[in-house]
Amino acid sequence: MKRTFIIFIYLVLATITYGQERTIKEEDYCRNSIYSILINHSEQHYGPNIADVFLDMPLPDKFNDHDLSVKIIQLDRRTPKKEKGEDFLRRNNVASHLVARWFNRDPKTGVCNMDLIRKRGLYNASELDKIIAQQTIRKNAILEDAGEELIHNTFVIVNDIRYVDKEKAGQITGMVFYYLIATLGAVASGYSGTDMTNDFAALGSSVQDIMNSLKGFKVKVNTHLYRLVWNEEVAYKFYTEMYTPVPDTKKKDAFIRNRHLFKLEYVGSQMSSGSEVSFLGVNFDTPDQMIKKACTRAIDENIANLARNFEPFKIKVQLSNTSPIQAPIGMKEGITENTKFEVLEKSVVDNKTTYRRVAVIKPEKGMIWDNRFMAVEEGAVGSTLNYTTFTQISGGQIYPGMLIREIGK
Amino acid sequence: MMLSLIVCVSGGFAEVVVSKNGLCGYKDQQGNLIIPCRYDYIGIFSEQGVAVVKKGHQFGLVNNKGEEVLRPNYDAIGPFKNGVAILTLKDKQGIVSETGQLLHKPEYEFIYPFNSSGIAKAFVKKKSKDKIDSPSVIWALLNRNGKEIYRGKAEDICLFKHEESGYYPMHEKKADTIDVTSGYFYSKKENTYYDLEGKQVLNDKIRTTIYKSAFGKNANPKQSLESMGLSDVEFTPSDNVQCLLYSKKKDKLNGLRCVIYYDLKSEQIIWFKSYDVIKKRLYSLAPEQWFPVSFKYTPHNYHEGFAVISVSDSVSGVQDIVINRHGEKVASYAYHGCGDFKNGFMVVRDENYNYGLVNRALELVIPYSYQGGMVNVNKLGYWAVQKGGLWGVVNTSGQTIVPFDFDEIRQMENKDVFFVMKDYKWGAYEQRKKILDCIFDDLFSFIDETFVYQYGDEFGLYCMLNYELSPSHDAYEGCYEADAKLHGNQMRRFYILGKENVKLYGYLDGYGNKVVPFMFTDVKQAAAAYFYYRDKPTQKFDDLEKFRARLRFSRRSRIYNLDSIVPETDWDY
Numbered sequence: 001m002k003r004t005f006i007i008f009i010y011l012v013l014a015t016i017t018y019g020q021e022r023t024i025k026e027e028d029y030c031r032n033s034i035y036s037i038l039i040n041h042s043e044q045h046y047g048p049n050i051a052d053v054f055l056d057m058p059l060p061d062k063f064n065d066h067d068l069s070v071k072i073i074q075l076d077r078r079t080p081k082k083e084k085g086e087d088f089l090r091r092n093n094v095a096s097h098l099v100a101r102w103f104n105r106d107p108k109t110g111v112c113n114m115d116l117i118r119k120r121g122l123y124n125a126s127e128l129d130k131i132i133a134q135q136t137i138r139k140n141a142i143l144e145d146a147g148e149e150l151i152h153n154t155f156v157i158v159n160d161i162r163y164v165d166k167e168k169a170g171q172i173t174g175m176v177f178y179y180l181i182a183t184l185g186a187v188a189s190g191y192s193g194t195d196m197t198n199d200f201a202a203l204g205s206s207v208q209d210i211m212n213s214l215k216g217f218k219v220k221v222n223t224h225l226y227r228l229v230w231n232e233e234v235a236y237k238f239y240t241e242m243y244t245p246v247p248d249t250k251k252k253d254a255f256i257r258n259r260h261l262f263k264l265e266y267v268g269s270q271m272s273s274g275s276e277v278s279f280l281g282v283n284f285d286t287p288d289q290m291i292k293k294a295c296t297r298a299i300d301e302n303i304a305n306l307a308r309n310f311e312p313f314k315i316k317v318q319l320s321n322t323s324p325i326q327a328p329i330g331m332k333e334g335i336t337e338n339t340k341f342e343v344l345e346k347s348v349v350d351n352k353t354t355y356r357r358v359a360v361i362k363p364e365k366g367m368i369w370d371n372r373f374m375a376v377e378e379g380a381v382g383s384t385l386n387y388t389t390f391t392q393i394s395g396g397q398i399y400p401g402m403l404i405r406e407i408g409k
Numbered sequence: 410m411m412l413s414l415i416v417c418v419s420g421g422f423a424e425v426v427v428s429k430n431g432l433c434g435y436k437d438q439q440g441n442l443i444i445p446c447r448y449d450y451i452g453i454f455s456e457q458g459v460a461v462v463k464k465g466h467q468f469g470l471v472n473n474k475g476e477e478v479l480r481p482n483y484d485a486i487g488p489f490k491n492g493v494a495i496l497t498l499k500d501k502q503g504i505v506s507e508t509g510q511l512l513h514k515p516e517y518e519f520i521y522p523f524n525s526s527g528i529a530k531a532f533v534k535k536k537s538k539d540k541i542d543s544p545s546v547i548w549a550l551l552n553r554n555g556k557e558i559y560r561g562k563a564e565d566i567c568l569f570k571h572e573e574s575g576y577y578p579m580h581e582k583k584a585d586t587i588d589v590t591s592g593y594f595y596s597k598k599e600n601t602y603y604d605l606e607g608k609q610v611l612n613d614k615i616r617t618t619i620y621k622s623a624f625g626k627n628a629n630p631k632q633s634l635e636s637m638g639l640s641d642v643e644f645t646p647s648d649n650v651q652c653l654l655y656s657k658k659k660d661k662l663n664g665l666r667c668v669i670y671y672d673l674k675s676e677q678i679i680w681f682k683s684y685d686v687i688k689k690r691l692y693s694l695a696p697e698q699w700f701p702v703s704f705k706y707t708p709h710n711y712h713e714g715f716a717v718i719s720v721s722d723s724v725s726g727v728q729d730i731v732i733n734r735h736g737e738k739v740a741s742y743a744y745h746g747c748g749d750f751k752n753g754f755m756v757v758r759d760e761n762y763n764y765g766l767v768n769r770a771l772e773l774v775i776p777y778s779y780q781g782g783m784v785n786v787n788k789l790g791y792w793a794v795q796k797g798g799l800w801g802v803v804n805t806s807g808q809t810i811v812p813f814d815f816d817e818i819r820q821m822e823n824k825d826v827f828f829v830m831k832d833y834k835w836g837a838y839e840q841r842k843k844i845l846d847c848i849f850d851d852l853f854s855f856i857d858e859t860f861v862y863q864y865g866d867e868f869g870l871y872c873m874l875n876y877e878l879s880p881s882h883d884a885y886e887g888c889y890e891a892d893a894k895l896h897g898n899q900m901r902r903f904y905i906l907g908k909e910n911v912k913l914y915g916y917l918d919g920y921g922n923k924v925v926p927f928m929f930t931d932v933k934q935a936a937a938a939y940f941y942y943r944d945k946p947t948q949k950f951d952d953l954e955k956f957r958a959r960l961r962f963s964r965r966s967r968i969y970n971l972d973s974i975v976p977e978t979d980w981d982y
Contacts, residue, residue, distance in 0.1 A: 039971070040968060051968065068980060068981060068982060069979060069980060069981040070967075070969060070975055070979060070980065072967070072968045072969065073968070073969050073970070073971050074968045074969065074970050074971065075971050087971070087972075088969075088971055088972075091974060092974060092975050097980050097982050098982075100982040101982040104982075105982060107977070107980070107982070
């Protein structure tokens with residue numbers, strides 16, 4: 001009787017806890033954080049346009065924004081081709097600036113706080129403050145968890161964008177093209193004393209040239225991925241010698257002196273296919289949208305492939321529904337009919353997060369969301385789906401809110 | 410006992426005298442009491458010898474003989490600019506000249522300041538409670554003679570964009586656009602140009618007449634342009650000349666078929682060229698057949714008496730041909746090599762992409778010796794050019810004004826001040842004299858004789874009048890764009906661009922003091938705050954997040970060399 005009652009209670013509880021559909025907020029899980037940089041080739045056609053477009057590109061929505069103010073690096077003819085952005089990152093102690101961002105460090109006073117970690121890691125505010133105040137840092141599970149889940153999952157992506165020139169002997173230089181496109185789009189020219197109204201008409205016969213050049217605009221993007229190194233030693237040194245919630249000259253100076261201790265490690269690279277992007281959906285009044293479309297899609301393609309090929313960079317997305325199985329992920333993340341996803345159950349034990357595979361799913365044919373940049377404007381099939389629908393191919397019960405992660409084709 | 414106040418009068422000094430009971434009069438330089446002490450206030454005399462005076466709560470005008478040229482019956486008289494001022498009587502506004510002549514009686518609710526083309530807009534409300542974008546509100550354009558040259562509804566004429574440009578409609582999708590440039594204004598709705606007297610100088614009827622008179626032999630007088638399969642494209646008038654282009658509809662700008670230059674003052678065709686694609690014949694008023702037979706050419710508009718036509722064909726390649734106001738060829742330059750005349754000079758380029766300068770006599774005053782250059786010489790005859798990869802400034806005699814030491818130069822149209830950049834740090838030259846070392850993170854033009862500097866995270870003003878940097882306690886966040894609107898007491902409303910390019914409005918006075926902080930996303934709120942903050946000390950922003958947003962915004966488009974070290978001050982964290 002007693003045993004039956006216990007089983008009954010268990011079943012009731014299980015039903016209440018797990019048997020209902022519930023709405024999951026997308027923010028209820030930790031994402032990777034990224035900082036994106038452009039390597040711009042000043043001498044190439046459309047160089048200035050690509051730089052402008054890069055600054056306007058939407059941040060991939062499956063990542064946290066960890067951008068810094070430095071976004072564009074210039075590569076000119078004098079610099080050897082094989083030189084990478086790595087030297088730039090090292091020489092400028094970019095890793096230390098990424099860490100500073102995590103702790104919202106005030107460069108003037110050295111004051112830090114845990115606001116961003118709290119927000120992105122969904123931690124309890126008072127617990128974090130207590131830990132820092134009590135200096136119980138070493139072996140502290142929460143901080144370890146924050147380090148592993150958040151800080152160590154900070155990535156720098158360096159995008160080397162090259163325009164694929166259809167005509168080798170172009171008659172118009174990059175800067176003039178920039179000027180022409182700026183005139184078309186009514187964007188202020190970089191030159192002073194220029195009468196834009198008359199210049200636009202004066203260059204009227206080149207308008208068609210611009211349009212023809214932009215149709216079939218292609219770029220090749222080489223994306224290099226770096227990861228912020230955050231381990232027990234670095235964390236301990238930071239928390240004990242550099243972190244301060246109040247103005248402290250000594251700790252402020254300690255951070256500046258020890259910038260070199262923070263490092264980035266190279267993870268891998270990806271080259272985009274350079275495939276042609278259609279002009280569909282581009283407004284004729286603003287043809288420079290074409291540049292944005294081509295560049296955004298190429299970078300998204302690289303990010304999706306990097307996520308597929310490098311374990312630390314894999315994207316995790318929450319299931320929105322289980323009947324049918326749906327998640328807000330699509331072609332932008334590189335999904336095809338042959339990709340498979342593992343369904344993960346997240347658990348937090350003693351303040352430490354762990355993931356366990358509970359099932360495997362794959363996309364249903366014809367039900368893949370086309371969420372690539374400007375897919376809707378293009379009228380692409382699947383662009384209005386808002387979710388990709390999946391079929392379970394193995395494993396046990398899955399529930400809304402569980403995370404999915406690609407496991408390869 | 411009378412107190413004397415020295416006030417500045419054009420051409421010298423005179424004295425305003427104040428009597429025992431506090432009333433003001435005026436003494437001339439010889440000490441003669443010209444204006445008896447009967448006014449509560451006397452303003453500064455203008456060059457025309459007229460000053461604003463106040464009696465009780467009313468304003469008027471007196472001349473330097475003491476005569477009241479406008480009796481003090483008005484509630485306010487604005488500052489004179491270019492010979493006219495706006496006056497107010499019982500909440501209605503009109504226009505008065507410096508001689509005291511009432512050019513337009515006070516009948517408008519509000520008259521906006523005159524722009525550089527000499528046009529002001531004004532509106533009249535039928536009911537005082539009407540909002541200015543209400544359909545019942547009537548808008549007008551006035552010239553400096555006080556004449557109303559255009560009248561329309563709210564949807565026709567709306568807000569300034571800024572002083573130098575045209576008017577932009579409030580309801581952009583529905584409304585007309587009035588574009589005021591080069592001494593004409595254009596109504597998009599009517600497709601008509603008006604001169605400043607309100608006369609229609611170019612409308613559809615005139616256009617058709619022009620076309621048919623040019624090509625009369627082959628044009629049916631009753632046939633419209635549209636039915637002939639031709640559409641037209643126009644430039645903005647320049648030099649009182651309108652350039653009209655006609656081409657087949659499908660390729661409106663490419664494959665140009667005919668161009669006509671029409672003088673709006675004399676109402677005469679200066680020059681035209683046409684290629685009849687059907688009969689394969691070329692028609693022209695010019696006696697010489699010196700153009701290659703090609704339909705592909707690109708005209709420029711007239712500037713300072715000359716226009717440039719770019720012509721291309723398979724035989725001669727690309728040429729720029731310069732014509733005068735009679736349509737006569739006066740020069741040609743190979744390889745698409747010249748700009749337009751401006752300030753008396755034209756930039757030209759040779760086949761090796763070297764730049765030079767020609768004068769109005771078409772003499773090459775500066776040979777093809779520079780690898781880059783600004784497209785125009787500025788009004789003072791300075792030209793920023795590039796040699797050996799570095800920028801400098803020369804005058805029209807070819808003398809070096811600013812040495813060729815810099816990576817970038819900002820040339821201003823009306824000034825002999827240049828902002829120069831070396832290793833991403835900005836400095837300034839005034840003619841040959843260096844006035845600021847290249848230590849600033851940014852420098853840009855502000856108002857009048859001041860410009861803004863940025864040094865690390867500090868912004869401030871540099872005043873050219875006294876060559877002084879503004880005190881640090883007056884430093885403000887920065888002014889990335891200045892959309893200055895004069896708002897009484899010489900206060901100017903500006904905005905800076907915050908996160909996601911949201912405009913944040915605030916007020917500065919003429920010395921750059923921040924009267925209202927840059928925190929209002931709504932213009933009306935900023936204006937309301939102006940009255941609240943007017944008498945309060947300036948406030949300093951120290952919000953770290955706002956600072957970071959500003960810094961990130963200002964730095965994100967900056968390009969760094971791969972082998973450079975980014976300054977600490979360029980990082981937001």
